[in-house]
Amino acid sequence: MQWTNLKEQTVYENRWFQVNLADVALPDGRHLDHFLIRMRPVAVATVVNEANEVLLLWRHRFITDSWGWELPAGVVEDGEDIAVAAARELEEETGWRPGAMRHLMSVEPSNGLTDAVHHVYWSQEATYTGPPQDAFESDRREWVHLKLVPDLIARGEVPGANMVAALLLLQRMRLG
16 A cells, blocks of 8 residues: 655754655545655764774763664765765764775665665774764774674664664674
């Protein structure tokens, strides 16, 4: 069954997203009002070193009042290449400049509410350039062995579904 978006109007917008109200026609002919969020693409990045350690951020999210491990991420600027944005975010948030970026996956974390697409990239090497420019983004930055990923997830220490998917895929690729 396909729903049809007949019309949208913007209720609120800023440089990161728009909140829209859509008039949606259901297959049986009924209509409903549906709020949705239109977002810029998000670039996500990490590094996995020769020791199979992944670079993670330990950060607090005030919305859910929770702490957890995440990968550096941020919006892609107008006209910016997604891989370049991912590398930029990694360096700004960790102080590590990645080598060649490889596309890992693209996911829609909440496609019933938003059109956001998170594009995850990774590198096999990085050079430390100094303290992170955006140190306020996390409490600490650590290299964590990929074999520990399932336990971190099971304990609820990786709350973001997109981060869970990316870390499990990296673990599978690197450790089998």
